[in-house]
Amino acid sequence: MSDRAGTGDSPLVLEHEDRPELRHHFADVVQQRNAASLGMWWFLGTEIMFFGGMFCGYLVYRRAYFPDFAAGSRSLNLIAGTLNTAVLICSSLTVALAVRASQLGKRKQLVNLLLATIFFGVCFLAIKGYEWRDEYIHHHVPTFYFDAHDLVRENPNLHLDPQHTKIFFSLYFALTGVHALHMIVGIGIFSVITFMAWRGKFNPEYHTPVEIAGLYWHFVDIVWIYLFPLLYLIDRRPGA
């Protein structure tokens, strides 16, 4: 550093020149990693508010039109919903193990676990797509062709209003749709991370991208953990 001193260059730029992954404005990798992780947590805070608005709308309408929400919920495929919850939990496990592999510098294991995560993500979307197809066939997609008279007939005691049932399905498609969009973005991020891992970009000292992509993936899993009981399990009591 001494031979460049006095040339007008910031001395900070000359720091860490042997460490390309460490940005000059951080003192060390620990500080850099903590800053990146904190930034991701801030972003997830905004995501909580983003989903929170829709959850709030859901709660208000569920309170007002409970029988319609319960009937709509019962028409959803419980097996597929439970299976998808399990698939996402499996993907969260592979992410947690992938972060661990990157901490230990196990490149091959890391790539395999990231590929497994992408696989589970695609499985989730496939099952979700199968459910959406089913709901499309039953005219439960809230468009001009929406028709809830099958639910009205199946639940004669509840005196359902198809307009109110439509609100349940609107919220269902908005919430699961936005969640699926997050899954697609997550799969895209993990594809890039997998490529970087395969190229050997990560080591025990530098693996921040794996870690913060993992935080995002776990968050999307948590959203589904709440969506599952709120959409599929509103009222499944026998005789209800």
Added chain:
Amino acid sequence: MAEHVDHSIDHSEHIGTSGFYWLIWAILIVATVLTAWISTIDLGVFNTVVALIIATCKASIVVLFFMHVKYTSEKMTKAVLLAAVFWLLLLLVLSLADYSTRYAG
């Protein structure tokens, strides 16, 4: 913070054992099957309460162990998380307080 930080040794990061992560996975899977099963038993209004308690337990487990919040050295992470949850509760509780007192039934 220390004046000199040794780059070669990193004390801040927690590395869980793979067995521990598998245990967390097993708990989450059992809780998922449990919540689907309990929903078919008649508990009256408590069906929703139990479902949300189980979901919150699952979410907390994911946050603490999979997302490493229990082990992080960055104290701000917990502050951001608590602030976000507090803000969410503010949104939900105040909105529902409004709608539940506007009209009868």
